[in-house]
Amino acid sequence: MKKFNCIIVDDDEVARLKVVSVARKFPVLNIVGHYASPLAAFTVSGREKIDVLFLDIDMPALSGLELRKKLMDIPVCVFITSHPEHAAESFELETLDFIVKPLREGRFGQTVRRIEEFMELRHKADLFESSFGDDCIYIKEGYEKVKVKLHDVLYIEALKDYCILVTSHKRYCVFSGIGNLLKEQHFSNFVRIHRSYAVQKQFVEKMGSTEIVLTDKTKLPVGNAFKFNLNLI
Structure with missing residues (x-):
């Protein structure tokens, strides 16, 4: 099975660990790391080949939208956020999906299927x-x-x-x-x-x-x- 390297970034620890827990249920996703700091994630992306970003939007120092702008070379970006008002802006940044918290496994499963379809078509x-x-x-x-x-x-x-x-x-x-x-x-x-x-x-x-x-x-x-x-x- 083809696996996709992903990183998860959310400054809220409970929300971040929820994404980690749900993502681990999908074998196609290989979690390289999960971070509270967007700056830490930016550093890791320079060392590892990352296929998928799971990002919160409202974070200190660097928002999820700003982080995505710096990491446009990563093919898939999915925002998981409590701020649906940013949906339109996020899709200007080649966003594959936009999930509104609270995260549900069924909704996340739809996203994973879309990631698989996108990566297959890209290949x-x-x-x-x-x-x-x-x-x-x-x-x-x-x-x-x-x-x-x-x-x-x-x-x-x-x-x-x-x-x-x-x-x-x-x-x-x-x-x-x-x-x-x-x-x-x-x-x-x-x-x-x-x-x-x-x-x-x-x-x-x-x-x-x-x-x-x-x-x-x-x-x-x-x-x-x-x-x-x-x-x-």
């Missing part, structure tokens, strides 16, 4: 190629090509150097940055609402200043730099 990204047809994209998965109808794509999620096309049934990987993908004429009906997300207009059910709700009830954050784009929906 396989160089196997994917894509080409366009009429209202569809052909995605090469290994030796096969899969036809994805663009009008079925609810939204696009950016993950480092590639994107996930999300339909109601499946997620498809495209080895392209979201900026380049949206320049393609085939994606003219998509509107970028966040550094990590673009939505297809016809699937937007509700719009707010910080969040969009799609017809399948998926909620996506709206980034401050992209609020003007809501006028295009």
Whole structure:
């Protein structure tokens, strides 16, 4: 089994040990260390290869958001915090998930599955190629090509150097940055609402200043730099 090195940072000892206790129940996670000080975690990250950060936000000396900015080379970041008001800001920092305390094992399990999916797609990204047809994209998965109808794509999620096309049934990987993908004429009906997300207009059910709700009830954050784009929906 592939294991992912992770560190846990929370200045609240009880909360930190709770994360440690729950994380140990998932063999895919290898806890390199857990720290009350963000500065200690920053030092460790320079010595060890870290795959996953579990961070609190409200901490002295250096907040979780500031620590993430210094450790953007670590592929996965998950915030576990009592401050849901920071959710939108956190997703500007390539955050994979945002968990509101108190931490529950079932909710953490969802995050672990998402980490596994993300890391698998990241590992396989160089196997994917894509080409366009009429209202569809052909995605090469290994030796096969899969036809994805663009009008079925609810939204696009950016993950480092590639994107996930999300339909109601499946997620498809495209080895392209979201900026380049949206320049393609085939994606003219998509509107970028966040550094990590673009939505297809016809699937937007509700719009707010910080969040969009799609017809399948998926909620996506709206980034401050992209609020003007809501006028295009």
